[in-house]
Amino acid sequence: MLNTTKRCAILLKRHFVLTCKAKNNIIHRLSRNSSRLKRITDAFRFAKEGRVLEGTLPLSDLERLHDLLADVEGAITFRLEGSKGARGEHLLQLAVTGIIPLVCQRCLQAVPFDLDVDNLLELVPEGAELSQDELEDDTRDFLPVAKELDVAELVEDEILLALPVAPRHEKCGLPGAANAGERSHPFAVLAGLKGKPN
Numbered sequence: 001m002l003n004t005t006k007r008c009a010i011l012l013k014r015h016f017v018l019t020c021k022a023k024n025n026i027i028h029r030l031s032r033n034s035s036r037l038k039r040i041t042d043a044f045r046f047a048k049e050g051r052v053l054e055g056t057l058p059l060s061d062l063e064r065l066h067d068l069l070a071d072v073e074g075a076i077t078f079r080l081e082g083s084k085g086a087r088g089e090h091l092l093q094l095a096v097t098g099i100i101p102l103v104c105q106r107c108l109q110a111v112p113f114d115l116d117v118d119n120l121l122e123l124v125p126e127g128a129e130l131s132q133d134e135l136e137d138d139t140r141d142f143l144p145v146a147k148e149l150d151v152a153e154l155v156e157d158e159i160l161l162a163l164p165v166a167p168r169h170e171k172c173g174l175p176g177a178a179n180a181g182e183r184s185h186p187f188a189v190l191a192g193l194k195g196k197p198n
């Protein structure tokens, strides 16, 4: 009986030590695995077959955004849909939505930015030369791809392009003031139920 208890304690202790040592590694590996799932092995085939990839990416994974963020909590949602165009071109429609907590350039507090990206990208083989007409055509957005496409990286690129250069509250002093009016504050709802203005 005593032996069993002792054995359990030793096992438990070993487990905790292992857990502590491995924790960071495991977390690191899991996040790398999750971003590996967001890879398309053949982007041209993905487009040709009209496939769809949907998912979410935590802001903590989008490291190139971190300098611009007030915090890295939250996630964005993306949807990638392949298709073939009238000229036989390989197309990817990319939609990205989410609330991005940017830093107000005036008061340095968080200012939520409502991200709403919806871009049509035309795949071209990496290294392929585009004609002058193609280069000057503002209606086409070319994306050079070798074959494999890192979706997380693409999503990150598109978010960076969509963010405002100098985000600001409409009125500083009240963090999140710009968006406060769009959400019903719980106290406002209560006040409404009581039939009294606060």
Ligand SMILES: [Zn+2]
Binding pocket: 104, 105, 106, 107, 108, 109, 168, 169, 171, 172, 173
């Ligand atoms: Zn501000």
